[in-house]
Amino acid sequence: MTKPLIKIDDLSLGFTARDGRQAPILRGVSLELRAGETLGIVGESGSGKSTVALAMMGYLKSGLSVFRGNAFFDGHDMFALPEKERARLRGSSIALIPQNAGQALTPTLKIGQQINEALRLHTELDASARAGRVIELLSRVRLPSPEDMALRYPHELSGGQQQRAAVAMALAGNAKALLLDEPTTGLDVTTQAHILEFLRHLAQEMGVAMIYVSHDLGVIARVADRVAVMYAGQLAEEGLTREVLRAPQHPYTRGLLASIPRLGEPGIPASMPGVPPAVGSELTTCAFADRCDQVRPECRQSVPALLEAPHGRVRCLFSNDPGQPRETTIRDPQIKDAPALTLDQVAISYSKIGWFDRLIGKKDPTPTVERATFGLKKGETLGLVGESGSGKSTILRAIAGLVGTKDGSVTLSDGESLAAPVNGRDRETLRRVQMIFQNADASLNPRQTIGEILAAPLRLYFGLKGDDARKRAEDLLEAVRLPARYLDRFPGQLSGGEKQRVGVARAFAANPEVTLCDEVTSALDVSVQAAALALLTRLQNENGSSYIFVSHDLAVVRAVSDRVAVLYQGRICEIGPSAQVYAPPYHPYTSTLMGAVLEPDPDTAPALLANDMTEKSPPAKGCPFQRRCPRHMGDVCDTEVPPARDLGTGHLIHCHMLPKQLVRSADTSVDQVSNEAAENAMA
Template identity: 60%
Template sequence: MTDTPVIQLSDLSIGFTGRAGYTLPVLRNIDLTVRPGESIGLVGESGSGKSTVALAAMGYLKRGLRVLNGSATFEGHDMFALNRKELESLRGGHLALIPQNSGQSLTPTLRIGAQLTEALRLHSRLDPAQFPARVLELLGQVRLPDPQAIIRRFPHELSGGQQQRVAIAMALAGEPRALLLDEPTTGLDVTTQAHILELLRDLARETGMAMVYVSHDLGAIARVCDRVVVMYAGEVVMEGSARQVLTAPTHPYARGLLASIPKLSDPHLPMALGGRPPAPGGAGDGCAFVDRCALASDLCRTTRPMLAPGPGGAPVRCHHADRADTLPMTSTGDHAARAGVGTAPVLSLQDLEIRYSKPGILDRLRGLQDTRPATVDDITITIAKGETLGLVGESGSGKSTILKTIAGLLPPAGGEIRFDGDAPLPRSVEQRGPDHLRRIQLIFQNPDDSLNPRHTIAEILEQPLKLYFGLSGTALQDRCVEILERVRLGGHYLDRLPSQLSGGEKQRVAVARAFAANPDLVLCDEVTSALDVSVQAAVLELLNDLKAAQGTTYVFVSHDLAVVRALSDRVAVLYQGRLCEIGPSAEVYALPSHPYTEVLLGAVLEPDPDTAPKLTADDVIELSPPAKGCPFQRRCPRKIGAKCDTDTPPWQTRDDGHAIRCHIPLDDLHRQQQADS
């Protein structure tokens, strides 16, 4: 295997011309070398330039940007000197990209099988007769259940995590020599994410594929990357081995990022990094991090630090790197205690059943019933005012489906939903009155689903304020600015379009839009998945503050189990649309009783390259539950026999409300878990 760089950025600066005619840099003097088989992680807050670096490696710049100096090469090709045809010959095949938003790479009108076949036709050297088998192999590699069924589906018939896995499969179809990954595991559950990262790491080592991995998830970075580059305000502030950067960082910013990460072992909300990065061109002559740094001095304000070897040998851009170890890397104290919970129920789900599939017209004429298992079945949960209920489970377990049904976007097939003690909620959003529409707000996993691309941020925020509160003029504008400030954006965002924002910034606008309606119940569908760890911590604090001040109730869906623990009072665990465990967060995390919950928590990634998840190599996610017996029977590591195959498991409930649905007695489960540990 050659040591010649696959990707090389040399003194690359990229910027745009502002309204006043000044050139404003987005990237400043970036040097990056990626060799065959090497995986480089790019980390930093939204807007730090990570995605711009990855796209520059492909020779792509967003509209309005231009190269100020430097170069970007791929296997010796100057990417900004190639014409369109030459770029197309490299992109997708030799140099592939997995985008943050899987929907951007999937055609909504084509079935999954056709899209993967097209990728093979364009970017592989296989004989067309080999395409069908290779399509199924790719889907199996990314752990999609029942590939034969998946190839016949359209993108909208898959969950967000399943769509993301299809996008990963498409990128791998051409067996690229370099893979650029922009938040590739954002929508994936913990078990799938861990297995996908193992696949990517093995491919890099076995085939020599180089990877540039952009992510807010420092646990994922620790698992797959050899080196880590920390970016802030468009420049590199630290780089080194994954172990150097993630366990002993010598830059205050890197330590602040680590302190912002919620931990499975810590029930408290994480500590948000104060302040915000400077706007492009606003770093001045000194250190770009000076206004947020606890070690800042007069020297930091007047002189830009150089990237030079620091304590431990890793290059760092800081005048006071020798004192960085005095700053914390974990949250300190109970700075954001969880808000209290009331006793009055605000939301009640009773025997809720949801089906996506419907009998065809011929089946209905014949009087035939759909005998396939329901997508979601037998969900009974009561949520108190001011409570946060976390819904967790793998992709396709029905979490988002339940939220959409509560919001009225998907009618239930059975059962009922009651809100604030009233009569059952109307089944569809069209049947609900303005008061219910205001009081129940849904924040989507993908902010593009709720942000009109043709409206400015001001117009997006003004709509609920005008509709529900009749605001206008100065009061309207002031309220928009206030709402943006609460999600750590400023008034200068009001004139921007969604396309001018990073993925994390768009998600913050979506959060702001929901809270503009002053809701009583907020349905959060992966609302922090696109946020960097510092902004994520700030949004969690915001949600908790609103809950304390207004008694806001949340149903919080997330694949990040540490985030769920930090915010939630109770946790409900779903498998294949069936509830298998529910109880107080502290109890569920301290003593996960159901075998499935045990599997989920064992797959959580820690930001430490020396800590590996607990995975089962032959564990395969299913597309639907078995017709009878325990839904988890085929994957259960503690299966006890034929009873699991044939009998529906009973509920076992403790005095504190912690309940599991399993045939194994609770005491026996706990003894087995203690023996294994």
């Protein structure tokens, strides 16, 4: 067997507490990685997965130090090397691809200039050779028209293209290993699937070793050869990905898998009870004992060792005990026939032409959103799904009054118009429509306590002050399962899941009729996500609120939605009851979205993906999906607006294909569809 390229041996690191005690973040972790191999590292927030990955580069965050153990890269003891030599290795032989490539790329420099700079620092190439190498790298990461891409600024690329540009920069120094820290978290399902397929080919073709940090077990199932499951700074389980995910031995791994929503299983998955031990706390028992459904007295007597198992290693005394399966919560919404919100032929446009262009007869650009028509009943949840740029969040922002509409109408249950922008709405209208934002960090004032944050809507909408406001704020925290003592904390003292719960509490402080949920679980790990979904459902049942739930995760939308609308380029392709939208026949676009969903099963078939391209604007005529459709039928798709095919019970599919053809399309293999698409293109 070849020597490991990366090896960490009994590594413990952490910080020194105020009382002088060593507070560990990693506790005796040992892992190996060979050239061409991909290791997935998974676990909840605070489990130590990013810390162990960065330690493989010899990198420690400020305030941390090594207590014992070593980290080796290509034979070099990373913590014993001089800082200058460590920095050289990081740039030339091992590279980091961060979670948000858009933030990692310099916005004022063109993509080609940034890659050229990496080449200048980490290679001996002259200027002429570097220019050629830039184009070669952009081609290698499969960016279209690499000469054109080199001249673009980061904001001119899609999220997936930015991520590929970041990979090209990482490869500039002929890296032997890539560290990927949640690189696809913010991407939609099809862009994510294309990126993962590319990374798989990269590892196979170039022999690059990859460490892939993620909370998404579906992603790990797709890319990783082996998986390490982290909990409380320890390895809970490690082994071949297929064996760990198909037959997990540790109850924590089983809990993570049970928390994941599945496309074919309606309802909200059960979340694990409790919370992990505090970072840096001393462990004298099994770290998972307080949350384990099969805990026994022996588990509390000492810290279990990492034992050899048939599939690898596991830290559990009773790994052969499968425990009790957690039950999925089936939603039972109290939906009323009365409408809560109605959109009728809504068009939204960000682009406007000037008076001179209008004078010479230039037409307005194609709207970002066009002909958006749907209703929302009281007590109902409508899911909006689609790729980035499909108009999901734009529609939410229009309802909230954050962007204006060009045409059409948005009205509440009593016919009140929501045409006015947010700063032109009266208090009662503002109260009736509330929004929960994707990024709780950006939407909570870091200088205010949680009590002050919750008091603001209570004072604005109900005039509550002092003790009355604090008592109501305590009730709101209790409703989202947070203790009253959190009222005196600041957002920076809360975890990501706790911040999101505060965001939910703030929205419900107004007692809204319609709540707009914009990617509220996209950055949460699976166990916190399951708890957040259960919370939203419980609050809906108790308050009778109506939700519009935006997400790029189709399995999450399946779990919480009564009806689903599928959008592409701001046009509704399909809308109907969830059970029908998630079963054949599908719109071809819905079918590609379904195929791109990553289940936590390494044996799932490859996804049938739409063409990997970015469209800057919707087509002026015809079907919005015409340029990427694997079932493209020719001129009719290019020139005519697709008719609405009514499949009954409010299930509409906007497509030129007949329902019979749509059913056949859903059952067609990847190769058959590829052949048929090629024949259609030649015709």
